[in-house]
Amino acid sequence: MQFPSQGAFLECLCRCPLLQYQSFAELQCAVERILAQEFPIQPTHKVEDQLTGLREQVVSVVRESEGLKIADIASLLGVSVDVAKVVVHPLVGSSLRTEGTRRSTRYFPT
Secondary structure, eight states, X not given: OOOOOHHHHHHHHHHSXXXXXXXXXXXXXXXXXXXXXXXXOOOOOOHHHHHHHHHHHHHHHHHHSTTBOHHHHHHHXXXXXXXXXXXXXXXXXXXXXXXXXXXXXXXXXX
């Protein structure tokens, strides 16, 4: 997140109605709300785009090295095992097939 300059922040506060608060927690909430209105955060990427890219990588990785376990796929992609599970699960049945159960599950191209 790019923080506004001190001058822009003070200008923003001057344009706002009088802030009334009874605790510092209320003041913090009010200032955060004002900053969010004046300086909205622009998303830099979409999660779905990243997942699609990872899914394409999974298919190519499994084609190159058949019989990988989910931990192997995760390490080759550079992600955690939990993220690898989210990426691989929708591909099973369409682009990938499995052999084995639970911890011994291995992935193969279809």
